[in-house]
Amino acid sequence: MRVDDDLVEDLRQQFGSLDAALFDVGEGSPTTRLESPGRVTTEYDQLQRDTAQVAELKRRYDDQCQVCGCRLEQGDGAGYSEVHHIKPLGRSHNGPDTPSNMLVLCPNHHADFDNGMLQIDSDEYSIEHVYDDSVDGTTLYCLPDHEIATEFIEYHNTQIY
Numbered sequence: 384m385r386v387d388d389d390l391v392e393d394l395r396q397q398f399g400s401l402d403a404a405l406f407d408v409g410e411g412s413p414t415t416r417l418e419s420p421g422r423v424t425t426e427y428d429q430l431q432r433d434t435a436q437v438a439e440l441k442r443r444y445d446d447q448c449q450v451c452g453c454r455l456e457q458g459d460g461a462g463y464s465e466v467h468h469i470k471p472l473g474r475s476h477n478g479p480d481t482p483s484n485m486l487v488l489c490p491n492h493h494a495d496f497d498n499g500m501l502q503i504d505s506d507e508y509s510i511e512h513v514y515d516d517s518v519d520g521t522t523l524y525c526l527p528d529h530e531i532a533t534e535f536i537e538y539h540n541t542q543i544y
């Protein structure tokens with residue numbers, strides 16, 4: 384049977400290896416019992432920690448967009464923002480899930496980043512926007528203790544912009 388490459392890759396990522404995906408027979412296999420719980424725990428911890436990092440970064444910016452400064456609210460007065468990964472997390476990009484690769488943005492500027500409609504100068508943090516003059520030429524707002532890695536900005540500018 385032929386299997387789609389994407390499916391194989393998905394199985395690899397999910398189970399660690401093709402063998403684990405194909406031969407993970409649970410109770411019957413001592414190897415599986417020894418390896419699986421540790422792996423599952425690790426992935427769970429990773430997810431928990433990264434979700435906390437995203438929430439913490441949004442809190443530090445009080446949900447204000449680093450590009451335009453706007454702060455959306457939800458019905459209860461709480462802020463609403465989105466976290467963009469400058470070097471995307473997904474396959475082929477494989478960016479890291481760390482604050483140095485994150486920006487707090489409004490949904491519009493999140494979309495503009497995803498669509499490559501703006502780029503950031505990695506030294507000056509000046510913004511070049513393709514079509515929005517109100518943003519073009521302004522400076523990305525960054526908290527003093529939020530260090531963004533130059534390599535991720537360069538990646539965005541060369542691979543996505």
Ligand SMILES: [Zn+2]
Pocket residue numbers: 448449450451452453488489490491492
């Ligand atoms: Zn914005």
